[in-house]
Amino acid sequence: MSDDELIWRIAGGSGDGIDSTSQNFAKALMRSGLDVFTHRHYPSRIRGGHTYVEIRAADREVQSRGDGYNFLLSLGDSFARNPQEEAYYGNEEIKPLSENLDELREGGIIVYDEGLISDEDVEAINLEERAEENDWHVFPMDLRGLAKEHGREVMRNTAGVGVTAALLDMDLEHIEDLMEDAMGDDILESNLEILHEAYDTVNEEYDFEHELRAPTGEHDSEQALLSGSNAIAYGAIDAGCRFIAGYPMTPWTDVFTILSQNFPDMGGVSEQVEDEIAAAALAVGASHAGVKAMSGSSGGGFALMSEPLGLAEMTETPLVLVESMRAGPSTGMPTKPEQADLEFVLYTSQGDSQRVVFAPGTIEEAYEQTRLAFEIAWDYQIPTILIYDQKLGGENTNVDVDFFDREPAPDLGSTLTEEELREAAHDNSGKFKRFDYENAEDGVAPRSIPGQKGGRYLATGNEHSPVGHISEDPDNRVAQMERRLEKLEKIREELDEERESNQTYYGPEDAEYGIVTWGSSQGAVSEAIDRLNEQGHSVKGIGVSDMMPFAEQEVRAFLESVDEAMVVEMNATAQLRGLIQKELGQYGEKMTSLLKFNGNPFEPAEIVEGYEVNLADEDRQPDAQVRIEPAAGD
Amino acid sequence: MSAFNAIGEEREIDRDEYTPGVEPQPTWCPGCGDFGVLKSLKQALPEVGKTPEEVLTVTGIGCSGKLNSYLDTYGFHTIHGRSLPVARAAKLANPELEVIAAGGDGDGYGIGCNHFIHSARENHDMTYIVFNNEIFGLTKGQTSPTSPKGHKSKTQPSGSAKTPLRPLSLSLNAGASYVARTAAVNPNQAKEIIKEAIEHDGFAHIDFLTQCPTWNKDARQYVPYIDVQDSDDYDFDVSDRAEAAEMMRETEDVLNEGTVLTGRYYVEEDRPSYGQEKKAVGELPDQPLAERYFDDDAEWERSYDLLERHT
Structure with a gap:
């Protein structure tokens, strides 16, 4: 546990704007020269329910949550459905304060909105006594009142940020810049007023006895704040992926959303479809027709993809799937992280698995391994799966902007052009030997794309002959199976010997x-x-x-x-x-x-x-x- | 220059081109209605000027799924019930391809019914042929979604207690813009309907009655059949949704009483296809996406240029 870091936790109800406020505050800390790492904790509800985001900031690399935290901004839950103690969920209004106390470090700071959280409720949780025991510094502030006075009640987040900045002796410059970027003129002025008013009020009304201050630092190069979901989506864009099909499911939806928002400007196609079977089948269809395509889901949705995944293996259709894990089994805990889908992803779908699976663990790995997944999938005509957890997907950290400065790689790998097809092997009737085990290299038989002259063949999930006809001939079966499995051994060699280690x-x-x-x-x-x-x-x-x-x-x-x-x-x-x-x-x-x-x-x-x-x-x-x-x- | 020169090629097309030179022997039983679909497709495709390599035939699983084993186009024999999502995506990836999806009644109206409904709703520009023999053939004679009520099978030994699914009505309500029924025993009508379906700009659904001589011996051979357009007994406007709905309902009702009605039921000419709709909202590029990957001069956007929002 070190004192050279700030771990700021903003807590409130789902729907209280915790996410956007924390995103901007994290950026402000990053712009001030610190490394940051965010952790988000939220319930599977639209409104209400206890939620928080934690931002860890220090003048050194931070790659994880810390132990506990040292600054609590508790907004209270303005969407609380059950403000009574005897309700099933208990008194929810105060939970953003009461439920966060156990992890607050000794000497930590508490700011709470006394405009929302009543004195009786605060008394009921013995805050005063606990603060004394733990040497906490408590600042009850009427954030709601302040926001109402200068703008609207929902702007109490801004008041909270102003109070935070004052207590941590932070300059408002970066916070103001970010507000200017993010807000329209109609609300910007009130927000700036609220920010300053809160900042000044704290400085005027309180003598500070706490020691915690925002750390200071400096970056050598420009930084970007992004999540694992961003990194996966950006890796896909740079790999030339321009087709995604999906069905919403937490937490995979992040990747799906980012690409759906970006693709229209890039000539790409995004399809939200009826279910995950369709989603993966669409990705197979698009890839078959010559486009770099992907799909993905989380556990339950990915279960539906087992069959199209097997089809991609058998037809040797290049494909990238992502599986964003959450706590299972079944619906499990939809918004909570877990790493329990490894065996599922390795083996789901009938028959002998013929797939590649990468599990990135950091933002950089997520980007690199997504690019690699596309490259391998299209070189070797094999489905490649990225498995990652909700924590990596949703948490933000800063990365050198220069890290992303590379060439795009849209190449279709082992795909032939019409010119190359003319030289390729065909059967007597002119059908292209798409699955030619005699001329395959490293197990890979090059593919054609529908619409190409001289490339027609049959792709089928049945075992098949070199031109794709359904075949149960034992010799053909053994030759095809061995050829497909040989690809995996070649990929292993390539990963071990020719590429920088992913470990x-x-x-x-x-x-x-x-x-x-x-x-x-x-x-x-x-x-x-x-x-x-x-x-x-x-x-x-x-x-x-x-x-x-x-x-x-x-x-x-x-x-x-x-x-x-x-x-x-x-x-x-x-x-x-x-x-x-x-x-x-x-x-x-x-x-x-x-x-x-x-x-x-x-x-x-x-x-x-x-x-x-x-x-x-x-x-x-x-x-x-x-x-x-x-x-x-x- | 296109990377797909089979597409739009102008030349004489011999229907034998659609027969694989090294033909696998069809595994269909003698007398099977599936031969009728194959034959009418082989006749229709040259007549609408399509060459084998600009056509992608996507099938599901079942006897019907073997269609593209015997029809020499680009083919994708997928998995049970999933021909439509594969076909849809291929069309979006390269809208210039002629995409034909096909499967049986179990495949399309049972396990893949969700995809059928949504593909019709979205009005993808493709042809969907359902080989409807009112039975599961390849798995040896179990009750299917279109088996008549009371139909006895190994899995429903006391007779099915279920009312059969209404494929035409379902298709209309789901949003298909062309709906027809034809029968293997009527190859001339079938050929004409397939041609219309291919030329239709939107989701064209053909419920194709294909008799199963092996597992559905009780069923009619779908003769005699009546073409509702040729018969004086029926008069309705195929562009009128309400009249079409009524005609479909009657057609579905009388089939199980032994009257086989066929023909065009609904044709909506002016509805934009999904591709057109998607282009209109800026979510489908003008140039076929697949072409871009073969274009050495294509410029590819980079994530690096998106980072401003993160700094």
Whole structure:
């Protein structure tokens, strides 16, 4: 826990504008030269229900939530449906204050809207007493009244930001600039008035006794604040994808929305369709007709895509699907993060899986691996899936603008032109040998596109002959199956030998203890590893992205290099550990699991604690809501 | 210059071109109505000036799904019930392709019915042929969505308690802009209807009665048939939605009593196709999207140019 950082939490009801306010405040902090990381926590409701966004800002890289936080701006829930204590959900009006207290650090600051949260309610939660115990600095402010006086009640967010800036001794310049960018003239003036009024009121009325101030910093280059969903959408754009089909489902909808909004200006096509079976089938159809296409969903919707996915495998139609995980099973917890769809995505659909699966864990990986997914899908004519969790999709962090300065890659890979088709093999009737196992290279038989002269063939989900006719001939079957599977082995070779590794490493290379993780948990793991090493432990980590073909070589080398390992993932059944054991055929006795599945992502301290409990060989579970699953034989 | 030179090619087309030179023996039973669909398609396509390589035939699963094994165009034999979403996307990716989707009554009115409704609603410019034999053939004779009430099968041994689905009425209400019924036993009418359907700018649905001599022996061979346009007993305006609806209802009612009515039921000429609608709102490019990937001079937008909103 360090004091050189600000972790600002804005809490209110769903619909109170928490998201947009926090987005602008995060940008203001970024523009002031800090690195930022946001975490959003929200219920599966349109209005009301406790929601918050946390912004962590520091003059150093931040890749994760922190442990707890140090500044609470509680707006109260203006959409509360149940302001009574005895209601099923309890008194919701005060929840944005009461439910956030447990994680507030000692010495932290609380600002709440006394225009909405009543004195009796505050008394009922013993705020005064708790503030004293924890050395919290409490600032009740009539944000609602202030907003009403100079504009409209909904502008109380702005008042809250003004109060925040005053208490943290922040310059208003960046906040004003952002408001000017984001707001129309009709509301800008009132908002600016409210901002200043709130700022001045705090400075006039309070003597500050708290120590917390906004950190200061400077960036060497221009920064952009974006989410994993942005990065995936932008990777797709730069890979030349111009067709997306989908059906709304949280949290995948973000990627779908971003591309739907951008495609019309880029000559692209977006289709919202009747269900996810159709969505994936449309992507297959568009790809078949010569366009770089994608689809995606979250768990339940992705389940419907199993059949079109298998069709793409069998017909060797290039395809990129994204699967945005949320807590399951079934409808599960729609707005909460989890990493429990790994096995599902690896194996869903009948027959032997013939797909590639990447699991990016950071914004940069999300962008890079999306581009890679398209490249591999079109080179090898194979479906490629990006699996990522709600946390990576929805959370914003700053990235160098220059990172995105690259050439687009719209190339269709192993697709022939009409000219090339003239040289290609055909059968006696002039049908193109689309699935020619005799002339395939690395298992890849080049494809034609409908409308091309000399390219006609039949694509079918049945086993088929070189020109595509349905065939159950045993020799043909074996040749076709082996050819398709050969592609996977070639992809494995390419990933291992020809490309920069998709795996990310943390900590000192010669460390004795290893932490294996995947997806967005990498951020918290990386920070935990830093802390453990500072405390004198010898720990390193690997974030695994290549799930299929699995990063066999690298994970084996990593596990060989340590005495013991812990696999950290957000699920209840240790799916990555299971995959490692399946792929490597050993290490079951070397790997303990640290699991979390309560709907909240890991905090670094929880990983530190898990490590300590495991290392001490204690026969107990950590105090945090995480579970240790012992290694085989323990 | 186009990357797809089979499209729009002006030349004499021999109908034999549609027969694969190395023809797989059709696996359909002797006397199967599916032969009728294949034959009328082979006649209709050259007559509307389409060459085999500008046509994409997308089929589902079932006996009907084998259509593109025996029709030598570009073909995509998909999965059960999903021919329409694949076909729709191919049309959006390259609107110059002639797209024909086909499947059986189980495929289109059962497992794929959701797609049928939405494809008709959206009015995609394509032809959709449903081989309607009122039975599941390939899985050996189970009750289908169009099997008559009381029809006995291995899966409904006491006779189906369900009223059959009304394909024509459903199609009209869903939004198809061309709806017709024809029968395999009437190849001349079938050919003409297929030609009209292909030339129609919008979703053209043909309910094609295809007798199943193996698994639906009780059913009629769909003879004698009556063409509602030729018969003096029927008089309605195919461009009038209400009159079409009434005629469809009667047609569906009498089929199970042994009267086979066929012909055009609804033709809406002036409704824009989905592609036209989508272009009008700026969500479909003027140039076929597929062409762009083969155009070396095409300029591709970059995400780098979108970053201002994030800084």
